[in-house]
Amino acid sequence: MSLSPLPLAGCAVAAALLSAFASLATGRWPALMRYLCLPLLGLSGIAATAAGLGALISGHAQLGSLPVGLPWQAWQVALDRLSGVFLLLIGIVVVAVSVYAPAYVREYEHGEDSLPMLGLFTGFFIAAMLLVVLSADAFMFMVCWELMSLSSYFLVAFQHGNAANRRASFLYLLMAHIGGLAILLGYALLASHGGLSFESMRGASLDGGMATAAFALAFLGFGMKAGLVPVHAWLPEAHPVAPSHVSALMSGVMLKVAVYGFVRFCFDLLGDVQTRWGVVVLLVGALSALMGVLHALMQQDLKRMLAYSSVENIGIIFIGLGLAMLFAGSGAPTLAALALVAALYHSLNHAMFKGLLFLGAGSVIHATRQHSMEHMGGLLRRMPWTGLFVLIGCLGLASLPPLNGFVSEWLTFQAALQSWSLHNGLLRSLIPITAAMLALTGALAAAAFVRAYGIGFLGLARSRSARKARETSLGMRAGLGLLASMCVLLGVMPTTVIQLLDGIPRQLFGSGLTHAGERGWLWLTPISPAVASYAPLLVAIGLGLAWWLTTLLLRRSDIREVARGDAWDCGFGTRDARTQYTATAFAQPFSRVFGMLFHIDAGLRREEDSTAPRYLIQVGDRLWGWLYEPIQRLVLNGGRLASHLQSGHLRHYLGWTLATLLLLLWMIS
Amino acid sequence: MSDNTHAIGWLLALLQLPLLLLAAPLLVGWIKWLKSRLQNRRGPDPLQPWRDLRKLFAKQPMVATTASPVFRAAPYIVFVATLAAFAVVPLLAVGLPSAAIADVIVLVGLLGLARFFLALAGMDIGTAFGGMGGSREMLVSALAEPAMLMAVFTLAMSAHSTNLSSVIAFNLDTGLALRPSYLFAMLGLVLVAIAETGRIPVDNPATHLELTMIHEAMILEYAGRHLALMEWAAQLKLMLYGVLIVNLFLPWGLAENPTPAALLGSLALLTLKLMALGAGVAVAETTLAKMRLFRAPQFLNLAFLLTLLGLLSNVILETSL
Incomplete structure (x- = not known):
């Protein structure tokens, strides 16, 4: 059975x-x-x-x-x-x-x-x-x-x-x-x-204005759940703040449920997507990706940094969805299929590596009791397995070949590069600019994860508890290992995955990626072999073979052994945990170059109980001042106005009730 | 394509690699020699980088006691990833079967992989220099990567393919058409190449002054064969950008059929073009001074604006449906 x-x-x-x-x-x-x-x-x-x-x-x-x-x-x-x-x-x-x-x-x-x-x-x-x-x-x-x-x-x-x-x-x-x-x-x-x-709902057809209103509501609602800027x-x-395995579920999975809701609502139920919706989704997605990664670069709390990185990845997914809408609205269903598959692929990838990294962060916090990167350091030598799996997750997230994040980013780029086939000149130039933002995002994500891994897992231990950290139990490592192997698998077997995903655009747009597997499972050729092809397994094998050959050629019997000694450090010789580069120091050039996008509060503070002043830097989100606080003030002021109704006299309340009743009667008559 | 030419193509693709490995130090040697001459010094022999590599490979490597496995694996990964990225670029002939393995986005990704491990290795020992180098390298690359992708996208949009071999074949077929977009893209790519390979005015490959280093700061702790691999990877990267620029924008002479005569002619022309490019680098490095680090973003913004202009002029002026 x-x-x-x-x-x-x-x-x-x-x-x-x-x-x-x-x-x-x-x-x-x-x-x-x-x-x-x-x-x-x-x-x-x-x-x-x-x-x-x-x-x-x-x-x-x-x-x-x-x-x-x-x-x-x-x-x-x-x-x-x-x-x-x-x-x-x-x-x-x-x-x-x-x-x-x-x-x-x-x-x-x-x-x-x-x-x-x-x-x-x-x-x-x-x-x-x-x-x-x-x-x-x-x-x-x-x-x-x-x-x-x-x-x-x-x-x-x-x-x-x-x-x-x-x-x-x-x-x-x-x-x-x-x-x-x-x-x-x-x-x-x-x-x-x-x-x-x-x-x-599929059968119902809304007219243009109503359809746009429905789209806007869905975009706001699902975007809020998914964490798009500015509602992130x-x-x-x-x-x-949730326990780490729950954070993994929330960041890895729940955000994807919001993506599912948006795809279901807009592409399936609403149907007939319009080009201008695509423009909005594309721009909001690109903005989310860029702001998310920039804020990720500034965080010291490991899990908070991962959360901002989720904003970035959701942005990348919505760039794909926006492209799908643009192409579908412009009557190019094959390209829409490509962009949708890229977005779905990235959803799958992000679930794997963000789940992996939140679990990894949980392991680290479990072992060191520290939440801030500044108090970790040197963990790779203390926790080799956790360190290896987290490294795989970081490589995936930084979208580096031959891992999985690269495949979906590659597909998104391929979709964006097909914009020459659109008839609208504005769109033809807008899409490559968002592709440039995606490229900037990818490079900044690499910087953010070099920072997180380099500060957290490499170098010298930055605190007592990090120095005493112990590798976690087998079960925790197995959970990480499962997701890490999924990251590798999704990275080297893209053609198989895409053939599984291919049915979805067929169902929604009536057109799929017919050429994706034209040259066999080894070769990924999303549009046609002449346009672009990528064989990740061959790239991985090539890298491995070259590595093996290099070590083989360098294996000389007299100098095989590596000498161990103190670090050179330009001869300064005062190296200890406190002279290392910190996470804040690593991020400083970025906060200076992109300074106008942050709310930076830096200066000397003298605390009550200590005599030594401390230099503190706090990097905040400008949107709090621009969007949330005005809304908050508006609500408070509205509430204050409404509180005038509360006079405390029963007759006034009865009067209000009567007035409301009359108003309602007038409305239904 | 018959099986025979197919096999020859694969063979040629494999034979390119040792050629690259041998030629990369020579390009650096050539630039160093020429630069010295321009500065009225005798300068090292152009073959000196080879000798340096040989010497380093024969030495026992020294690793700090606090190093993690990442430190020892990084030279291999950096070297192998750079070499793999180079294997993507058509060197002497277009239309080789290996070209389908990876396209130009993969090339950028492989260079990113090398850079990721380079920066991690810099941070591994826990010296302040390593962290500083890693942070600066990531900043420069983060600003350079969009410009690089914009430049190659300009070409990809004209050729309707991201496959480098197809792009170059397209440029060969269309002949010498003076396109504004290509000019912008080329200028942008040259600026990106200067930043990414750590040349003046962004970084100075000859310095070990603590506060001015970017690339050198990350490999300070390496010795012996590890250092040799890192140096060799850097030389390969310089040559990669050189080959990329000349073959994308001045592809004339590249063999379209892998016959021995065509390949030899292509090799001779490529050598000449690279020597001319190297001479340009030497002249520029003699006449320019290194910039402050925080001027580098302006430099790279210029590169990005140029490539963006290139892309827009391509989209607006040149695209015909």
């Missing part, structure tokens, strides 16, 4: 829910978390991976309905290729997290933080993400979306003893709800012509 994908996906949801309820008992028996709840999550992940793969390979959309929902309409579920990719992505990261987490959550077993709450909301969170991807009507989508937002809010607020964490979680809750409202209104516009089910403010606050 073979399991078909949709029931398998149902099993995944059930396992996640079961894990959630089982963890209620961990208050009494903490070990249950390790032996039952997390393995159940692992099962859920395996089932989701299998279901996603099955949906991608079979290619048939499977429909079903659940025995819950509105009285006149049961909840509908569907599993097509688009859902399949995201199920796959969720599944792989969940498996890695479930392998990693048992050792990681041990420290919570005896802490003050509530283990049952952690397990309950993690289970709900994963189940909700799976259900969002599976849902086929707007009602179910919104319920699951809210469940996802709320359960992740509780996870962000997990260590609520810290005031900064409470502030971060409140900001997250607020922005998640504003975004949720925008999505709800977007669905309302779509549903006004038919029913709540996705099937009827919650992301660098909320992601770092």
Whole structure:
């Protein structure tokens, strides 16, 4: 008997829910978390991976309905290729997290933080993400979306003893709800012509203005969840404060669920994408990528830096989506397919390496109890396996060949380079400029990860705890290893992956990448072999062979041994941990060159209790001053005005009620 | 293409590599010699870089006690990645079957891989110089990379391909057409090449003054064969940019069919072109002074603006549908 994908996906949801309820008992028996709840999550992940793969390979959309929902309409579920990719992505990261987490959550077993709450909301969170991807009507989508937002809010607020964490979680809750409202209104516009089910929304055709309004609402709502600039403010606050395996889920997976929502809404349900939407998405994506990476370069907190890097990568994904919209709107479905595949590929890649790096950051924090890079250093020699896997993640994120990040960036560049075929001269010159921004982003990302790895893992230990750090347990390393091997695999086997993804543009635009595998699985030729080709496996083998030959040729018996001694350091000889370059020093030239984009607060501070003044540099986000604080002031002033209504006299309140009633009567008459 | 020419093509692609490895130190030697002459010094023999490499390979390498595995692996990775990047550039002939393995974006990526490990190696020992070099190198490259990609995109948009071999073949076929976009792209690429290979006015390859180094600061701690690999990689990178510039913008003489006569002619012409380019570098380095580090962004912004102008003029003036 073979399991078909949709029931398998149902099993995944059930396992996640079961894990959630089982963890209620961990208050009494903490070990249950390790032996039952997390393995159940692992099962859920395996089932989701299998279901996603099955949906991608079979290619048939499977429909079903659940025995819950509105009285006149049961909840509908569907599993097509688009859902399949995201199920796959969720599944792989969940498996890695479930392998990693048992050792990681041990420290919570005896802490003050509530283990049952952690397990309950993690289970709900994963189940909700799976259900969002599976849902086929707007009602179910919104319920699951809210469940996802709320359960992740509780996870962000997990260590609520810290005031900064409470502030971060409140900001997250607020922005998640504003975004949720925008999505709800977007669905309302779509549903006004038919029913709540996705099937009827596909059939409904909105006129131009309404369609643009629906697009704008969806872009705001999903963009807020995905963390696009300028509505990204919650992301660098909320992601770092959750437990690291939850951060991996939030950054690696939840942001992708928002990408899924946007693709589903705009390309599938709304249909008929317009070129000007593409322009907006493209520009916002490019802005997010650049601002995200610049802020990532300035951070000292490792997890905060990774969170800003997520903003950057979401930007890259939206550059791809914007290009897809542009090309689809200009009547070039093959190129739209290329850009969409690039965006989906990058979603997959980002889930892998960002999951890997958040888990890696968790390992480092677990081993050193330090959150700031400035207090790490020299960890590669203390934790060789963690160091190796994190290095693979950094290389992937810096989009260097032959790893996975490079493939999706290469595909995005290829799509952008096809802009010569557009008829609009403005677009023809706009797209290459965004490609230049993408190139700048890629180079800055490399700088950011050289900085993070060089300061965190290389050099001399910068604190006592870093000097005493110990390699983590096998389970934690295995979780990292799984994601690292996925990074390598996605990097060297792109043609196979693209053939799996190819069905999605066929489904949405009616046109796929027919030439992608023309020369076999080894050669990636997205448009045609004459335009561009890339054989990552051959590049990797070539690099390996050349390395082997070099070492072979240099193997001279008399000088094989390497002498060990003190570092030369230009003869200064005063080298210690404090004379090393710091993360702040590394970033200084960048903050000077790109200074106008940051809010830099630097100067001497004399603290109350110490006599020595300290030079402090704080790099902030200018958007707080430009966007958020004016809105905040507006809301406060509005509230103050409204408070005049509250006179404290009952007769005034009755008067207001009467006035409202009259107004309503007048409106409906 | 018959199987026979296919095999010859692969063979030729493989034979290019030793040629590159031998020629790269010579280019540096040539520039050094010429520069000395221009400065009224006798200067080292152009073959001196070869001798230096030989000497370094024969010495026992010294590694700091606090070095991590990254430090020892980095010279190999930097060397191999630079060589692999060079293998992407058509040297003497176009249309070789190996050209399909990687395109110009992969070339930029491979150079990025080499740079990533170079900067990491600089930071590994924990000296202030290493970190400083790494930080500055990443800054310069971050600003240079967009300009580099813009320049090659200009050519790629004309040729409708990112494959370097196809781009050069396209330039050969269309003949000598004076395109404004090419001129801008070439100027931009020259500026990028100066910055990326650490030449004056961005970096000075001859200095060991602490506060002016970029590239040298990262390899201060290397000795023996490790240093030799790093130096060789730097020489390869210089030659890579040289070959890229002359073959992209002045491709005449490149063999379109791999016959011995055509290849020899192509080799002779390429040598002449590279010698002329090297002479240009020597003259420029004799007459210019090194800039302050924070002037470098302006220099690279100029490169970016030039390449952007090139791209826009390509899109607006030259694209015919």
